[in-house]
Amino acid sequence: MKKTSNQLLVIFGASGDLTARKLVPSLFNLYLARQLPENFVVLGASRSDMTDKEFRNKVVLESKYLKPRLEDLKENYIQGFSDKFFYEDLGGAYDTDYSRLRKRVEDLNNKYKTEGNIIYYLSTPPTLYETIAKNLADAGLNTQNNGWKRLIVEKPFGYSLETAKALNTGLQKYFTEPQIYRIDHYLGKETVQNLLVTRFANTIFEPLWNRNYIHHVEITNAESVGVEKRGGYYDKSGALRDMFQNHLLQIVSLIVMEPPIGDQPEEIRNEKVKALKSLRIMTDAQELHDNTIRAQYMASTINGEKVKGYREEDGVDSDSTTETYAAIKFFVDNWRWKDVPFYVRTAKRMPTKVTEVVIHFKSPHHHIFQDSGINNKDNKLVIRIQPDEGILMKFGVKVPGQGFKVERANLDFYYSSLAQTHVMEAYERLLLDCMQGDATLYARADEVEAAWEFVDPILEYWKNGKDVRMYGYAAGVWGPENADELIDGIGYWRNPGSNLAEDPGYCVIC
Numbered sequence: 001m002k003k004t005s006n007q008l009l010v011i012f013g014a015s016g017d018l019t020a021r022k023l024v025p026s027l028f029n030l031y032l033a034r035q036l037p038e039n040f041v042v043l044g045a046s047r048s049d050m051t052d053k054e055f056r057n058k059v060v061l062e063s064k065y066l067k068p069r070l071e072d073l074k075e076n077y078i079q080g081f082s083d084k085f086f087y088e089d090l091g092g093a094y095d096t097d098y099s100r101l102r103k104r105v106e107d108l109n110n111k112y113k114t115e116g117n118i119i120y121y122l123s124t125p126p127t128l129y130e131t132i133a134k135n136l137a138d139a140g141l142n143t144q145n146n147g148w149k150r151l152i153v154e155k156p157f158g159y160s161l162e163t164a165k166a167l168n169t170g171l172q173k174y175f176t177e178p179q180i181y182r183i184d185h186y187l188g189k190e191t192v193q194n195l196l197v198t199r200f201a202n203t204i205f206e207p208l209w210n211r212n213y214i215h216h217v218e219i220t221n222a223e224s225v226g227v228e229k230r231g232g233y234y235d236k237s238g239a240l241r242d243m244f245q246n247h248l249l250q251i252v253s254l255i256v257m258e259p260p261i262g263d264q265p266e267e268i269r270n271e272k273v274k275a276l277k278s279l280r281i282m283t284d285a286q287e288l289h290d291n292t293i294r295a296q297y298m299a300s301t302i303n304g305e306k307v308k309g310y311r312e313e314d315g316v317d318s319d320s321t322t323e324t325y326a327a328i329k330f331f332v333d334n335w336r337w338k339d340v341p342f343y344v345r346t347a348k349r350m351p352t353k354v355t356e357v358v359i360h361f362k363s364p365h366h367h368i369f370q371d372s373g374i375n376n377k378d379n380k381l382v383i384r385i386q387p388d389e390g391i392l393m394k395f396g397v398k399v400p401g402q403g404f405k406v407e408r409a410n411l412d413f414y415y416s417s418l419a420q421t422h423v424m425e426a427y428e429r430l431l432l433d434c435m436q437g438d439a440t441l442y443a444r445a446d447e448v449e450a451a452w453e454f455v456d457p458i459l460e461y462w463k464n465g466k467d468v469r470m471y472g473y474a475a476g477v478w479g480p481e482n483a484d485e486l487i488d489g490i491g492y493w494r495n496p497g498s499n500l501a502e503d504p505g506y507c508v509i510c
């Protein structure tokens, strides 16, 4: 097990949703698993006026995200966790002199012996990231003379290629690239990491992982919820920025990448950057028209309950052109993937919450058995990222009886079968990695920029292109019907159920 040094975690934006909903519960899991270092304290910093006690109550003792879990624990144990939390009011603004913050950091460091090691977690609106980094540097809080300093940056990493570059350059003025940890919570998911293991710890997949055997790759990221309370943020973002540019292109990079020479962070990250740089950038209007689809959900009734349309959501413009559904077909220009289409879609208000990767293998070159030449019955490897995490291989078996009728059967593995193993939550895993100085599962500056290079022309076309279509779909269905037209040959997306174990084996279309 890697060593976690004593340290202080400073969270900017500590009064916000992310801190209470994700960060503190993840720290709590690490505390329960005894994975926090012996000397560890958290200093929340925000504009809100709060005492240490009020902060502890808000994020630990009275937090709705923790309360049910605290009930069975002994009081002194809970106290032990809660006592690690402190709060510093920044005096009304993030853009201020941090000398008082510095004094507080030094006092905590001396009292709790955190050895000068500090993680700064930026959990504020992104417009403040560079300001905070600058003020930390001005107060000498970035210096590594007396312990390491790391900076965790939350998404979004920019709004476009230009703004992402500006953010990277801005942060790199005050922190070096190895100090910067850009968090993408999809990389913290076990099943996303397992993509690497599936590919590079088995001999049976990698020889087939190329244009000679793979017909196409399909990735679906579906959420059943709408924009919920984040209409204001989402309307300025949209599905492509919110999910595709970051989480989905991270998944794509793990599928596309070449084998790294080892498992060291830079070895893996170098290959991911190469993969992202090999995505064919679409610039031609006709190409963008033919290969991209955007849509918005419309009012509907789901299970007897009326659901608002996107344009009626709080914080959303009544004539908004922001997409809640994006489907993109693209190619990867390298030796391995030449001419293999990738189909990737992401959307809100789908029939179910599911994220999966499907590798569709080619048909046998010569069909000798009855019914075996139909595309939808070819071999598939279904990698279920969430929920019901697992892997399922579809292969042909003989239907009992006369002749050689072929049907699909499933070979599968489910994470739920590892009942005794604690599967870490994404933020829990990523926080621990940063505490240990492991940046493998964090995005590097060039990685983020390569992803924006691919996405920027699509956004530009959707914004300024002529006659760009915006489809509608009723909340609760699998997007607009026209999206099927994107899938050549087969003509429809695989619309999965939430339960992989119930994925039909013997069936007509699966």
Ligand SMILES: NC(=O)C1=CN([C@@H]2O[C@H](COP(=O)(O)OP(=O)(O)OC[C@H]3O[C@@H](n4cnc5c(N)ncnc54)[C@H](OP(=O)(O)O)[C@@H]3O)[C@@H](O)[C@H]2O)C=CC1
Pocket (backbone or CB within 6 Å): 012, 013, 014, 015, 016, 017, 018, 019, 046, 047, 048, 122, 123, 124, 125, 126, 128, 154, 155, 156
């Ligand atoms: N919430 C989530 O699930 C996710 C969030 N993120 C990202 O994490 C970051 C934090 O998210 P979240 O906690 O939801 O954000 P919040 O909107 O809750 O903001 C966090 C804190 O920042 C301060 N703040 C908010 N708006 C302003 C403003 N205009 N000017 C100055 N300070 C402001 C507030 O603290 P105070 O007023 O006390 O200073 C607030 O408590 C964001 O960058 C977001 O994009 C990423 C993925 C998921």
Ligand SMILES: O=C1O[C@H](COP(=O)(O)O)[C@@H](O)[C@H](O)[C@H]1O
Pocket (backbone or CB within 6 Å): 185, 223, 242, 243
């Ligand atoms: O980053 C984001 O992710 C969530 C979906 O995350 P998941 O782990 O539940 O799949 C999404 O709802 C949100 O809009 C987006 O900002």
